[in-house]
Amino acid sequence: MVIYFNTVRRKRPVKEGGELIQLDWSKKKILKTLPLYPSDPDILEDPNPRGNSRGGKGILVRGDEIFVGTYHTILVYDLDLNLKRRLTNPNFVNIHEICADGDNTWVSATTIDAALLVDKNGKTLESWWPREEPLLQERFGLVPMEIDKKADNRLRYLHRELSLKESHTHLNSLVHNQGRTLALLNRLGALVQIKPAVKVLVEDRLLRGAHSPVILTEKEQIAVCSSFRKHILFYDLHSGELTNTIDLLSFPKIARYHKKYPDQPFNKSLFVRGLEKISEHRLLVGVAPAAILEIDTRKKRLIDLFQYSKDVGDGVHGLVHIKKK
DSSP: OOOEEEEEETOOOOSSEEEEEETTTTTTTEEEEOOOOTHHHHHHOOOOOOOOTSSSEEEEEETTTEEEEOOSSEEETTTOOOOOEEEOOOTTEEEEEEEETTTTEEEGGGGEEEEEEOOOTTTTTEOOGGOOOHHHHHHHHHOOOOOOSSSOOOOTTTTSGGGSSOOOOEEEEEEEEEEEEEETTTTTTTEEEEESSOOEEEEOGGGGTTTEEEOOOOOOOEEEEETTTTTTEEEETOOOEEEEEEGGGGGGHHHHHHSSSOOOOTTTTTOOOOOOEEEETTEEEETTTTTTEEEEEETTTEEEEOOOOOOOOOEEEEEEEEEOO
16 A cells, blocks of 8 residues: 655745655555645745645545645646646635545635635636535624635735634535535534535534544545544534544553654644545544554554654645555
8 A cells, every 4th residue: 555645844934844755554665755835826935823835735646646735736746756737726725625526626725715626727617615605604603705706816815814713614625425525614613515505414513623524434424533632533424423433542652652742832742634544444544743543443443653753843634545556
């Protein structure tokens, strides 16, 4: 199994803010690393102290290509991490997770609270703005954002103020499965179906600050990283109920890892982000300092661990795998 993952490296210059890594999982051997930073247009300085423009974002495998998000651009590589092309869009503003919808790609533009469906050239085919959705306005008291959607917004919102606004939803993840598209609004603690019809599937305070939802089974169980609580949460999408949790600190090896690398300002030890399904009961999980865990979810057992960094400011963001040919 080959794993591709990327990192966000906080409190560093933008061009040192993250990496893309190719890893042979069975041998725990790094095959290749590349720096990841936003360019064309370049971001020379990030005014956000936490560094929202830094490093890698979501990753998607499509055939023999790897799609890797940066702040405002998706970089497309072959499986050996040779750059093939770039995709960008005037409303790619703080890309987080990306997911496939046939030949097209859903992109979460988190700073401006938008879900964008783009074609192979980055052209917008559809968009969804939760703050303009009547159901969500009534349920959560949201108001629309003042934004010129036709402008080039890529460098307009690097500051932190927007994310502190009361109506900001922090739409940071999208999942497409069996003709349905779901969005995680992590500031609201809500998982929302946006297509074919808008409805709130899960609302739970445990989802506040969460990342990286993954559909697990045909029965529509979904797993989500509870990033700050250091848990993996499992929900039934039909009932909206929490069905299971895994506390990463319940694994002695992970508890020692957490103790060894304490929190820093703006950086959280064992911040959980990056989730990849290997099989119905096996997951890869990303944490900080940058490491990947392999977990058996049925037996609640830690199978394996690979540590990439010893700095709490280095966290995993995107995480995918392919089977060796």
